[in-house]
Amino acid sequence: MMKKQAVIVGGGPAGLAAALRLKEKGIQDILILEREKVLGGILRQCIHDGFGLTRFGESLSGPEYAQRFIDKVLDAGIECITDCTVLDITPEKLVTAASREQGLLQIQADAVLLTMGCRERTRGALATPGTRPAGVYTAGVAQNYINLQNIMVGHEVVILGSGDIGLIMARRMTLEGAHVQGVYEVQPYPSGLPRNIEQCLNDYNIPLHLSHTVVDIRGRERLTSVVVAQCDERYRPIPGTEEEIPCDTLILSVGLIPENELSLAAGVELDARTRGAFVDEHCQTGVPGVFAAGNVLHVHDLVDFVSLEAEALANSAAEYLLKGSLPECRLEVKAGNNVGHVIPQRISGTRDFTLSLRVRQPLSNVSIVVRQGEKEVLRKKMRKALPAEMIQLPIKAEKLSDSADMEVYVE
């Protein structure tokens, strides 16, 4: 059995950034386990630009952004095993993995870093009625086919859901000669970023139909049409508004779910709101020495912030490895009025940390208020706040009390 100080599960943006920071902090004995044949994670197929604006001050494609980290990881001599699937993690941090080259691996880790990312919600999760023809893809699968495998998925396209990957794929398929008839979103507001509505839909005259959904999928071998309908405020289709749209391809961009099967095996408790782990300000889960960051913790909009979060995780994990423990976090952080979720969910009240949150609905001219009992820790005015945009607030230790739970709400 191998022993490692830190085992990193997943060699995408979060895992790569965490590995580098651990090394910088003096941790020598690091192992990255990656399921795919190469490092880089989902960035390999995100060929559009706009990555790295925060971190590098320039607009890079996904593969370029990833390669900057991969080069450094390899230069630093950090050990990586690719084409290797982690099968199990125990609460005692025994990691079991299967690799074609090395067979079954068992690694006893002092710290486990969960950086597995997220996966897409599928048709099954929506329970959309209809037949089961070919031609129904999630946006990420279509992106993989088109950008990595040179397989065009279809010609007449309807997109359900206005998540960012769906918007990016609307533009991508249009550039590749497909006709995207429209994007249908069940909510009365888009779930993707405003700039993607602008540069992926408006630039190409692709209509966005809010408060609409797909109510039937038709076709035997291949998709031949979908039926869309308008929805009421409780997302129920309104009878009489149905419209049949002939098409050969339906792309689903209906949400991302943190991939936490291994976290559960390790005894990590999940937050029903984020679908990721409950963590403290050290990105530490309820299991000591098991940490989580990036999309496996909560789904981000921007990779730049995934890298930053993973680096913060690594700072804490290094401290844990060097000192044997981290300051206890007894105070709860609660999501109050109009706040969908918060990360972290527990703090010590004695250290700086970054609070991440999303609002529940589009709001304008509001304040985000962070409070501990009677004490207002922070108040941030926002001209507009959208569920599509994660809000991050740096919180300073000197503003904090170490004895009162925290509440975050919109006023």
Next chain:
Amino acid sequence: MKRTFTCIVCPNGCEIETGYEGSQVLSITGNLCPKGKTYVTQELVDPRRTIATSVRVTGGTLPLVSVRLTNAIPKDRIFDVMAEINRQTLAAPVKIGDVVIKNILGLDSDVIVTKNIEKA
């Protein structure tokens, strides 16, 4: 004249209210930084975009390599540029930064490789 722009320069996606006369910006509110004003001014006279796509690769570990433009091109030339890029084929290995087409269609923008592809 009045028009609302969604700035695409960065993920903030500022909603910018603009009053203008021809190509002259008279009033501007909502932009968090000066890049918003530059964007709106450009958008009024000559809207430009970058694009990213892929090029066929022979003899590599993947059949395609991703590429992008180094400078924005006029929005109405996007499909001309796509057609020109689609004529290309590269032989592995290729690496990030390799220039596929210099100064594409005379538009003062290069097409560069954005991924390393090894020989298979």
